Amino acid sequence: MKYEVVMGLETHAELDTESKLFCGCSTKFGSEPNTQTCPVCLGLPGVLPVMNKKAFEHSLKAALTLNCEISKFTNFDRKSYYYPDLPKNYQTSQNYFNIGNNGYVDIVVKGKEKRIDIHNVHLEEEAGKLIHPETSGANYSLVDFNRAGVPLLEIVTQPDMRNVEEVESYMQALRNILLYIGVSDCKMQEGSLRFEVSISLREKGSNVLGNRVEIKNLNSMKAVLKVLAYEMSRQSSLLDKGENVLMETRLWDDVDSVSRRMRSKEEAHDYRYFPEPDLVPIWIDQEWINEIRATIPELPVDKHQRFVNEYSISDYDAGILTEDKHLADYFEECVGLSQDSPKELSNWIINDVLRELNERKTNVQDFIVSPKMLVELVKIKPTIGSSIAKDVFGEMINTGRTAPSIVKEKNLTQIDDVSELNDIVTKVIEDNPKAAEDYGQGKKSALTFLIGQTMKITRGKANPKILTKILMERLSAGSK
Amino acid sequence: MLSHELSANQIKEKIIKREITAQEIVEELFEWINLKEPLIKAYLCLDKEGALLKAKEVDKKLDNGEKVGLLAGVPVALKDNICTVGIKTTCASKILENFIPPYDAFVVKRIKEEDAIIIGKANLDEFAMGSSNENSAFHITRNPWNTDCIPGGSGGGPAAAVTADMAFMALGSDTGGSVRQPSAFCGNVGCKPTYGRVSRYGLVAFASSLDQIGSVTKDVYDAALLLQVVSGHDGFDSTSATVGVPDYLSDINNVDGNLRIGVPKEFFGEGLNSEVGSAVMNALEIYKRNGAELVDLSLPHCGYAVATYYIIATAEASSNLARYDGVRYGHRSQLSEDNIIDMYSRVRAEGFGSEVKRRILFGNYVLSAGFYEAYYLKASKVRNLIKNDFEDAFKKVDCIISPTCPTPAFRIGEKITDPLQMYLSDIYTIPANLVGIPGISIPCGFTNTGLPIGMQILGKHFDEGKILKVAKLFENETDFHLKKPNLIEPEPKKGIDI
Amino acid sequence: MDISVKEIEHIANLSRITLTVDEKKTFAKQLTNILDYIEKLNELDTDEVQPMAYATSLKNVFREDKLKSSFSRQEILELSPSSTNGFFKVPKVIE
Numbered sequence A: 001m002k003y004e005v006v007m008g009l010e011t012h013a014e015l016d017t018e019s020k021l022f023c024g025c026s027t028k029f030g031s032e033p034n035t036q037t038c039p040v041c042l043g044l045p046g047v048l049p050v051m052n053k054k055a056f057e058h059s060l061k062a063a064l065t066l067n068c069e070i071s072k073f074t075n076f077d078r079k080s081y082y083y084p085d086l087p088k089n090y091q092t093s094q095n096y097f098n099i100g101n102n103g104y105v106d107i108v109v110k111g112k113e114k115r116i117d118i119h120n121v122h123l124e125e126e127a128g129k130l131i132h133p134e135t136s137g138a139n140y141s142l143v144d145f146n147r148a149g150v151p152l153l154e155i156v157t158q159p160d161m162r163n164v165e166e167v168e169s170y171m172q173a174l175r176n177i178l179l180y181i182g183v184s185d186c187k188m189q190e191g192s193l194r195f196e197v198s199i200s201l202r203e204k205g206s207n208v209l210g211n212r213v214e215i216k217n218l219n220s221m222k223a224v225l226k227v228l229a230y231e232m233s234r235q236s237s238l239l240d241k242g243e244n245v246l247m248e249t250r251l252w253d254d255v256d257s258v259s260r261r262m263r264s265k266e267e268a269h270d271y272r273y274f275p276e277p278d279l280v281p282i283w284i285d286q287e288w289i290n291e292i293r294a295t296i297p298e299l300p301v302d303k304h305q306r307f308v309n310e311y312s313i314s315d316y317d318a319g320i321l322t323e324d325k326h327l328a329d330y331f332e333e334c335v336g337l338s339q340d341s342p343k344e345l346s347n348w349i350i351n352d353v354l355r356e357l358n359e360r361k362t363n364v365q366d367f368i369v370s371p372k373m374l375v376e377l378v379k380i381k382p383t384i385g386s387s388i389a390k391d392v393f394g395e396m397i398n399t400g401r402t403a404p405s406i407v408k409e410k411n412l413t414q415i416d417d418v419s420e421l422n423d424i425v426t427k428v429i430e431d432n433p434k435a436a437e438d439y440g441q442g443k444k445s446a447l448t449f450l451i452g453q454t455m456k457i458t459r460g461k462a463n464p465k466i467l468t469k470i471l472m473e474r475l476s477a478g479s480k
Numbered sequence B: 001m002l003s004h005e006l007s008a009n010q011i012k013e014k015i016i017k018r019e020i021t022a023q024e025i026v027e028e029l030f031e032w033i034n035l036k037e038p039l040i041k042a043y044l045c046l047d048k049e050g051a052l053l054k055a056k057e058v059d060k061k062l063d064n065g066e067k068v069g070l071l072a073g074v075p076v077a078l079k080d081n082i083c084t085v086g087i088k089t090t091c092a093s094k095i096l097e098n099f100i101p102p103y104d105a106f107v108v109k110r111i112k113e114e115d116a117i118i119i120g121k122a123n124l125d126e127f128a129m130g131s132s133n134e135n136s137a138f139h140i141t142r143n144p145w146n147t148d149c150i151p152g153g154s155g156g157g158p159a160a161a162v163t164a165d166m167a168f169m170a171l172g173s174d175t176g177g178s179v180r181q182p183s184a185f186c187g188n189v190g191c192k193p194t195y196g197r198v199s200r201y202g203l204v205a206f207a208s209s210l211d212q213i214g215s216v217t218k219d220v221y222d223a224a225l226l227l228q229v230v231s232g233h234d235g236f237d238s239t240s241a242t243v244g245v246p247d248y249l250s251d252i253n254n255v256d257g258n259l260r261i262g263v264p265k266e267f268f269g270e271g272l273n274s275e276v277g278s279a280v281m282n283a284l285e286i287y288k289r290n291g292a293e294l295v296d297l298s299l300p301h302c303g304y305a306v307a308t309y310y311i312i313a314t315a316e317a318s319s320n321l322a323r324y325d326g327v328r329y330g331h332r333s334q335l336s337e338d339n340i341i342d343m344y345s346r347v348r349a350e351g352f353g354s355e356v357k358r359r360i361l362f363g364n365y366v367l368s369a370g371f372y373e374a375y376y377l378k379a380s381k382v383r384n385l386i387k388n389d390f391e392d393a394f395k396k397v398d399c400i401i402s403p404t405c406p407t408p409a410f411r412i413g414e415k416i417t418d419p420l421q422m423y424l425s426d427i428y429t430i431p432a433n434l435v436g437i438p439g440i441s442i443p444c445g446f447t448n449t450g451l452p453i454g455m456q457i458l459g460k461h462f463d464e465g466k467i468l469k470v471a472k473l474f475e476n477e478t479d480f481h482l483k484k485p486n487l488i489e490p491e492p493k494k495g496i497d498i
Numbered sequence C: 001m002d003i004s005v006k007e008i009e010h011i012a013n014l015s016r017i018t019l020t021v022d023e024k025k026t027f028a029k030q031l032t033n034i035l036d037y038i039e040k041l042n043e044l045d046t047d048e049v050q051p052m053a054y055a056t057s058l059k060n061v062f063r064e065d066k067l068k069s070s071f072s073r074q075e076i077l078e079l080s081p082s083s084t085n086g087f088f089k090v091p092k093v094i095e
């Protein structure tokens, strides 16, 4: 392509609080319509907002984590526009003094580091939800205000991204950070994390930005990537034909995989921002910043490096383990219980635990096998052998029981006792003289056969190492 | 003297002493209201049933020897922009014609807790926007001293009700003078406390950084009494002050130290009616005779207060009134609704009166793209200059005295076609709202035609106690506050169009 | 500065208020008058002056993140001119 693509992202993340930003209504997802509303979040006459401290501190924490300069003075502004999901017909947001400015997120794309600059981080209130009935001929829309007033963090990047890989990597890194610091559950299927992208094209080498198109309310990373691919081809073909790209807001239609011009936003934006007089300003001092900074946990990048150094696991494995904070926590909890086998625990988690989580579509937090249970299994493994250990793991998932209890009940402990194994081997050789003879004549496969026979008798419990050793000694002795 | 002519504190004493029951008071008051309300039209809604119910409750408490509140059995009127559970709160607007709030305003809760009896909701200019009461969507309230005149605004209803003895006291709101100006025009005591002293929760917002709930009473003691009840911190209003509430009542008659009164030249200049000017000058002489020192002052930026106010007030109003869209409550257009933008625009065209529309339009204009800095930001800066003027002044004086308004009450219809002239009638009251300081208007004389004249006393932030004492000192020396209008139906005149 | 009828139409649209032809003319005239009056603020040099957006010196006012019970949905929907099945109902909104 002869064009350079310039992309920026606005991310909206609903903050994880019990109550809404300005009132005591619940933020719980999925309740019956309008059951989580009150005079404040419905914008009834005479009511006033009072700021939720946790929501503000979550925002401050996010701004700090995203390396922002923290404003000593912040306040809130009213952003005016009419829309039926906006109860007061203005949104309380920030415009003139955001909580955080000039931050950045470092991402890695194809092994190369890149810094994405964050323009600002600010706190605002969520809107309600509009429902357009499917019934044909329905000439009305319905409004549910349960989401109205949920605290919403907006994170705005500079137009720093030049290809979709960077956008994807940024989205993942940002989501990971927000999850890591615990300010948002980032559940995209519930709308907790949403993206808006801006994209413009320009001739390679040009310094002038092309006309920018904004695409609103994208509920998945996949949709972001699809819409960007679509817009790149739409805009470049317009430019190829010598036509203009219109500066406009578009909506992504996931069904037809096209972007469409938003009809309702045709008029020029004029948000008439001014300071919200019903709230007072917030001054942030160094002490408060230190307090919040102390609550920021180790971030994915740092954790990754530490896992490699501290537990001697591979870079690749550390990457997988730290991609999800809960998975990393799971791993560290395991390691805390049994310091001697980080490598093996990491293998179990990456191979077996993750496979089961994927199959069961569940989170590691909800996984039936707790770190303690996994450690017990790994500890007992030498006494039952690898293959039985896998069976026991399956049994643990199905029943929720611990490895020792399964092993005990099914009597799965390996037979390590040399004399006991010697007796069994004697019997096996007696019963299979032909095989013993074949081995003596150099037919090595006879050994495998005899091991199999022994395992059959012991129902797989014979310690394979000891058994092999005994059998080889006995057979070589017998052939002399 | 008839019971309804007593002050709130006097009637409370009688009730507590069991000289009269609360029920008797309510019955007598409503008889008087039935007689005089057709002439004055102070109320938008009366609640006799609710009032009697509360009166019985108070009487029962007293029968049982239980403790009663500070306002035991006192009938109170509320300006109809203060939310009341189960009683319509219309803001004198068609857009809220049938709105019944499911909640009480903070001040309503407070007065209920202190055993006051709410008798009804008093008239106002629509959404408290106006200086004459002519902007009520329902009817015009008359000035009890001369029913051809306006009672003042926006709280003309509360002021007229108290003056006509149709309420013992009232709560109103003061954004640019809406408690003080009608109190001056009707001969009451009107007190606007410091911004934040009284919670705004449940007061329907006009301009949030200027609005403050205030009292309309028959004398200064009642003002202190009502302020005592409604002041204090409220967790549901972020701007509610955390400063402790002093005892306003116990030594209200003792002005401490040598009183220094500031007399700002900007409040006695061009445009001041001569009768009003001399009444205030006479009042200052009384203070001087009582040992006060008069200090000549200048508040150089006060001449810009009205201009500043109209930018800030309309900007805030344009957004505060955006919520009236017919979706969640309020008026909805009966016309066909095929599209949401049309629905909004029709609901608001039908629901708002012309003054409200004018202010919404102007507020949106000054905030719209390209104008923010020239108007809103400029005004916010001038507001700071005005604040500095007062801070400097209060380094030299304890309080500032001025006329409350440049003229006495004007005639109905006189200024209605010239909004700017109407706005200028608030020229002396507006600075206190911009700065957030307390102010009180008390009666200080009458014109030759028998209209009351109000004097304004302004104090430092949270210095309500001081200005109440200064007001009380004057009241103790004079009897203007005891004069009653002669409420006789005038001869019907031709040519007065209402 | 004059406010034209065209500007009045623009602000009326921002304000979501339908105006009659007469109203537009009257408001254009009245707002022009008020604007002329307000121009007097330009007599003042405010370059070095901080804006005063708040009438209070309070800062950092918060509430704890706690749930508070509200009214029932029925009580809330009863205030509305139009509702159905637990929702507020409005004319069709096209995005």
Ligand SMILES: [Mg+2]
Residues within 6 Å of the ligand: A093, A124, A154
């Ligand atoms: Mg936003």
Ligand SMILES: [Zn+2]
Residues within 6 Å of the ligand: A020, A023, A024, A025, A036, A037, A038, A039, A040, A041, A042, A149
């Ligand atoms: Zn709520």
